[in-house]
Amino acid sequence: MHAEPLHPQPLRPHTATAPSVAPTQVGAAAAVGAVREQAIPQVRIDYQAAGTLKRHVSEQLLAEGKRNPSLVGAVREQRARALINEAVSVWADSAGQGVRPVSAAQERAMAAVVFDMLFRAGRLQRYLDDDRVENILINGHDQCFLDFGDERLVRVEPVADSEEELRELVRDLARTSGQGERTFSTGHPLLALRLADGSRLEAMCEVTGERTYVTIRRHRIKDADLDEMAALGTVTPAVKQFLSACVRAERNVMIVGEQNSGKTSLLRALLKEIPPGERFGTLETEFELWAHRNGFHQQVVPMEARESNGERVDGRAAGEITLLDLMRRALRMSLTRIVVGEVRGPEITALMQALTNGRGGNLCTMHASAPHVVFDRIAELYLLAQGNFSSELAYRQIANGLHLIVFLSIDHTGPRKRRYVSHVWEITGVGEGGRPAYNEIFGPDAEWAPAQAVPRTPPSPGMLKRLEAAGFDAQVLHLPGAWRPGVHV
Template sequence: MRSAALPQVQIDYGAAREIKKRVSEQMLAEYKAGRALSGAASEQRARALINEAVTVWADAAQADRPVSRQGEQALATVVFDMLFRAGRLQRYLDDTAVENIFINGHDEVHLDYGDGRVVRADPVADSDEELRELVRDLARTSGQGERTFSTGSPLLALRLADGSRLQAMTEVTGERTYVTIRRHRVQHADLTEMARLGAVSAALQDFLAASVRAERNMMIVGEQNSGKTSLLRALLKEIPAEERFGTLETEFELWAHKNGYHRQVVPMEARESNGERVDGRAAGEITLLELMQRALRMSLTRIVVGEVRGPEITAMMQALTNGRGGNLCTMHASSPHVVFDRIAELYLLAQGNFSEQLAYRQIANGLHLVVFLSVDRSAGRTRRYVSHVWEITGVGEGGRPAYNELFGPARDEARAVPRTPPSPALAQRLEESGFDMSLFRQVGAWRSAVGA
């Protein structure tokens, strides 16, 4: 494991913190004097104050250590990032090749590039207390309500300005603070782009697009960081632009309401508690289950859940059986063969009168397709691809859902290739939605399916 390239100039982070404090005080004074600016104008004013303060600091430092023009610019950039962005963390967020950022205490930072390389990088703070303050700053400027990070609230989930997902822990992790940031490098891909990346073949691309148009209920499943959200975003672009549907997420990651294509999206985001409790309930908290219950009354044609991982599974499955179809969601599972038991497990965790048998029955009655994503991290690179697509065909042996493997791996191909034609009912809906059923005659073929 090698270190990431160091900055071209040495930055005095102590000076950066002092200049940040000074500029903050100046802007606060201007605010109190009625000269406050907002938006881009505020940032422009801050840049002017920062440049002025950096020049003064550099002139004072010249006697002991001359500061180059490049050094002044680098220091000004860090101060601006501390005020308006993610501080010393920002340079890693700006690197589009970085897929994940792992911070194991302030001075142990690792960058995961998604191609098999995990690189040790420079610290993002000078102490764990400074790291915690950085996380608090990000929480305050996130626009996601009152989210605290302290001894009383040692766990924090957050969406950053660029859409990245941050998870932080302190106090429960010994003496160090741990932060994990998951990037979304494939934010705007459609199914054509997913095919170009090798996640799906052309045949599977056409099948998935037709399944969305045919209003089939679909669950995207896979292990963590397998590309479920990226595929779900691509599938959403197959929903007609004028159709009214809702998205439910713990943190916005789908961005259907901001993709420039859909015009009738109702975006809903869960909200964490502010740390207080009122009448035994976490104050300010809004759960996915509560959002789901409200969404069912919003006259939506479809409901899309970014990730099902708790009691909201019961409301989701009810939506699958009660609506007209076309609902989409993702869920964690280690293999396609544990999907049904994973759903049943979430049912049992929801308590109430829910049972394994009820879960199986609702899967059989409401879920049409399971799409499973796999990850291959061999040969020094990471490949994400759909490996299985199952059609749920009803109740099978022992009351468990029965399924038909439409796409699956072949002897010399791990990615999903045509295996078995769909049931007559599904085939009819697919053909009505423009799918060419002759593609299923290319059983076991990936290259011919993509025309390569």
């Protein structure tokens, strides 16, 4: 991270009455204790009092719910707002007996925080509501940092006053996630969770010493199509047209890149090239693609893996449903395509079998640090699957079933991180030593910053014929300047 000036703008509160945030820049200077703070006007919140009010209102709601079974959903939230306003008014009268009475702004801010504690993400919610935030990094209860995607971390007000309060916040998020029984405790110190806004949460305790560590990855680009990805500079016009035709031509595509390189965002955009009425399935550890809720597709079968409840029956974790389990069932669901949000385990073997047996058009993502390690990365996952799988089998199935690899890179040299497609490889069969052979259709141009993909080698005749049948104009690969990158924002 760079030691640069403070973030140019203070965080926006999630409502007009919510507390503001005082950010602190963290960079190389912070590593030696030279952390600078930016003081901005803010409404101070007594979070201990907010916690007391939350418990009081929660008990009232519980008691009323026992008498009135219809007090659920939106009705319960509306009743909670009334109870919160009453409780905050009483608190303000009591707290205002001193020299400095409670202002109307403080009352509104307190009511907003108590509501967030009851129904949303508590003190964490204001950071989730800021669309500029890419990642939230919590290193114990007293250290919270925001990543705005500009190579700097901003230290902000903590989301808890103690480690136990932080863990209770994580447990509250798990209980309200709707993802089945998920616990976070000494017995279950690791937790993966999808939040209500689609963000991904990873939490650890006990195995990390005395502190609790939480990482939340946001999805700032949720509904973009390929045109919007081109405007962002993620794909060039030529790459956009090529990938669009690949999806329409039912080619099997694997999107690869390092962590946080934009793989999921590009996959969402590619899904919008699938006809609205086509029936396909999505397989994910936590829902992030949202193809079944994008208002565009009509025949999506969404499948989400499920963690175990902690017990083991016949040597297997009870209640657990893995991506491999879902993959086997998906092959019986009369789906034209299978889309895997992220391949990172033994499900790779079932996916590659689907690529070789199906008609094509399957899509997936996978982590890899560089294009040239993709084949070995797949082979590693094959070996982790055990059974009779081998590197040779992995290479053979790649050559026979996978048509294209799209690699995303990240440029860290500018004021903001820029994510872009740098390579597109066509798999052309078995090559030297039994490894897959490939044709680099697009590769990076070192004269540009960032080094985005430009046309290198024409597709194979068979690939080009299929793409042209799907409406691809091969002239875009030959027109000078046709692949010039878009404007980065």
